[in-house]
Amino acid sequence: MIEINDKSKCCGCTACMSICPLRCISMTSDDEGFLYPSVDKNKCVQCGACDKVCPIQNVVEETSFEQKAYIVRNKNREIKKASAAGGFFYNLGSYVIKSGGVVCGVVLDEAFHAVHISTDLEEDLIRFAGSKYMQSIVGNKTFAHIKTNLDKGKQVLFSGTPCQVEGLLSFLKEDYSNLITVDIVCHSVPSPMIFDKYLEYVSKKYHDTIIDVHFRDKKYSYNFPTMKLVGRKKGEFYHCGMEADPFLRAFFANICDRPSCYNCHFRKQYRRSDFTIWDCNTVAKDAPEFNDGLGATKILIHTEKGCNIIKEIGNSYDLIEMQTEQIINRNSAMFKSNMKSNHRAEFFKDATVLDGYSLMQKWFPITWKHILTHKIRIFLQVIGLQDFMRLLKHKIKTK
Numbered sequence: 171m172i173e174i175n176d177k178s179k180c181c182g183c184t185a186c187m188s189i190c191p192l193r194c195i196s197m198t199s200d201d202e203g204f205l206y207p208s209v210d211k212n213k214c215v216q217c218g219a220c221d222k223v224c225p226i227q228n229v230v231e232e233t234s235f236e237q238k239a240y241i242v243r244n245k246n247r248e249i250k251k252a253s254a255a256g257g258f259f260y261n262l263g264s265y266v267i268k269s270g271g272v273v274c275g276v277v278l279d280e281a282f283h284a285v286h287i288s289t290d291l292e293e294d295l296i297r298f299a300g301s302k303y304m305q306s307i308v309g310n311k312t313f314a315h316i317k318t319n320l321d322k323g324k325q326v327l328f329s330g331t332p333c334q335v336e337g338l339l340s341f342l343k344e345d346y347s348n349l350i351t352v353d354i355v356c357h358s359v360p361s362p363m364i365f366d367k368y369l370e371y372v373s374k375k376y377h378d379t380i381i382d383v384h385f386r387d388k389k390y391s392y393n394f395p396t397m398k399l400v401g402r403k404k405g406e407f408y409h410c411g412m413e414a415d416p417f418l419r420a421f422f423a424n425i426c427d428r429p430s431c432y433n434c435h436f437r438k439q440y441r442r443s444d445f446t447i448w449d450c451n452t453v454a455k456d457a458p459e460f461n462d463g464l465g466a467t468k469i470l471i472h473t474e475k476g477c478n479i480i481k482e483i484g485n486s487y488d489l490i491e492m493q494t495e496q497i498i499n500r501n502s503a504m505f506k507s508n509m510k511s512n513h514r515a516e517f518f519k520d521a522t523v524l525d526g527y528s529l530m531q532k533w534f535p536i537t538w539k540h541i542l543t544h545k546i547r548i549f550l551q552v553i554g555l556q557d558f559m560r561l562l563k564h565k566i567k568t569k
Contacts, residue, residue, distance in 0.1 A: 172220040174206050178429040179226050181436075182206065182305060182359075183337025186220035188313035195220060196310070202518050203363025204305065204428050225336040226430070232438045238471040239497040240480070241450050241457045241490045247464065254301040254386045254395075255449045256460075256467035258487060259352065262327055262445075263295040265483045266350065271325030273298070274316060276306045282369065282383050283362055286312050286330070288319075298329070301385040303421055305359035305428060308334060313341045320346045331356045332436035335443045350479065353441060355448035355504050358431040360421050363521065368417040370526025378403045390551045392465035393451070413543045416534035425511040425533075426518070432510040439498060439505065444476035445469055448501070456497075457490050468497050 172195070174180045182205045187195040194213035197205040207220070221227055244250050244257030253260065263273040267290055274288040275298040284306035289295075308330075316338065319326050328338055329352040339351070369380050378401030387398035389409050397415045399408035412418040420426050450456065450466040460466045471477055480489075498504055511517070521529055 171209055171211070171214050171216055171218075172207055172224060173209070177204075177206065178433055180206055181226060181331075181333035181337070181430045181434075182308075182428065183225060183334050184308040184310070184313065185223045185225060185337035185341045187310055188341050189219045189223045191217065191219065193310075197307075199363075201522055203361040203366075205307070223337075223340050225333060225340050226435055228340065229435050230336070230442060232440045234440055235472070237440070237494050238477055238480075239492040239494045240469045240471075241453070241460065241466050241492060241497070242469055242487045243460050243464075243466045244487050249296070249299070250464040251388055252296055253299040253465065255392075255447070255465045256487075257299065257465070258447060258467040258469060259298060259329060260295050261483050261486045262350065262352065262479070263298065264292055264486065265479065266325050266327040267292050267295070269325050271327065271348075272316075272319050273327045274312065275327075275329045276302050278302060278383060282365070282380070283307060285309065288312070288315060303360060303385045303417070304362045304365050306330065306334075307362075313338055316349075317342060320349055323348065325350070327352065329353070331359065332441060332443070332446075333430070333434070335441075336436055339442055347475070350445075350475070351443040352445045352447060353436075353443040355446060355501065356434075356437075357421075357503055358424065358427040358508050360426040361428070361518075361521075364420060364426040365417060367521060367526035367529050368420075371416065371530040372399060372408070374527040376401065376404070376407065378407070388464060390548060391463040393454070393463070394547060394551045410544060411547060413547060414536055414540035416530040416536070419534045420517075423511055424508040425514050426521075427508065427510070427514075432507055434507045437503070437505050437507060439470075441470075441472050444473045444479070445471055446504075448503075456492070460488065460490070468492075470494070470497065 172186045186207050187197055192213050194210040195207050198208040199205055242256055242258050249257040249260050266273055272288050272290050276284050277287055277297040279285050284302040284304050286306055286308045316326050325348045327350045332353040335351050335353040373379055380399050381402050382400035384398040386395040396409040396411045397418055400406050412422055448468050450468045453466045454461045457466055
């Protein structure tokens with residue numbers, strides 16, 4: 171029977187809940203807003219299936235193999251604009267749905283919580299576009315639904331964090347030729363509760379109800395992504411980057427991440443997924459011909475299946491092949507866990523007693539320095555120096 175005595179050893183992938191033959195495991199939220207398995211001991215028969223399926227208790231050793239690396243971008247301008255990077259996942263999803271398959275990925279629900287859903291409709295694919303800076307809710311039927319479709323012979327595309335992909339593969343127990351898996355180079359998963367607090371803060375500060383959220387909007391450029399908020403009364407009224415936005419500042423301060431993120435078992439080069447994708451934030455240097463301000467995607471392919479697929483869908487994107495070492499160079503998030511903030515415990519203690527406005531005002535107040543930095547970044551982007559400053563910063567770091 172799975173018991174979580176050390177929260178740093180549970181990534182919340184739901185594999186244990188999904189595998190339980192008696193359905194006696196549920197995912198329940200703790201006081202930080204993260205989901206953990208809870209076992210109904212009156213129903214549990216101690217079969218041990220949950221312990222055997224856990225990807226942290228049963229870590230698959232990393233072994234090296236030949237990989238392929240690319241920088242890609244979708245040929246459709248509107249899809250690129252809506253996507254966090256270059257829109258490659260849309261290409262994959264369209265390929266799977268046109269073959270009669272199913273795509274399972276992450277969307278924001280009505281409460282702006284990240285949730286996994288499945289679809290066989292191409293018009294739904296745009297909902298998967300864009301980043302969601304919080305841990306997604308996989309749900310108690312997602313993995314089982316994927317297995318049912320695979321057993322029927324349908325092609326299934328699943329995307330998620332590296333731990334969610336490994337959780338799914340552990341649950342399935344066998345290698346399905348009709349399964350395509352995509353993971354991301356993950357910074358971390360912050361608490362959905364903290365994002366709720368942030369929305370409460372914004373609503374009170376700006377006297378409006380938020381009706382739409384975009385975590386990496388490209389209003390100013392792909393190289394200067396901002397949090398975009400749409401209000402019921404004010405419309406599209408808020409664009410603010412990580413230099414000033416309270417939630418983005420909390421996220422990149424590593425103060426609100428899931429405990430397992432500080433000692434992640436899935437940060438590695440050689441992964442079990444078919445594709446690993448992430449932002450090509452060095453597009454001005456590595457692929458200047460793709461530097462149109464709308465983004466590009468870095469791709470690392472781990473399987474022959476992935477190599478075959480990228481050839482099949484080649485007419486839907488522009489592509490540059492790269493050396494593997496070049497594409498992963500200086501990408502610390504692929505290999506190294508974030509350092510936990512020394513103030514994390516105090517921050518979450520406040521989060522349990524303070525309303526969202528008070529919490530953000532206390533921990534991440536917007537001062538004149540933040541406002542000035544934000545305006546300078548916008549100015550540099552407008553006059554075309556943003557890319558130059560990024561390249562200069564990159565060059566200084568690598569010396």
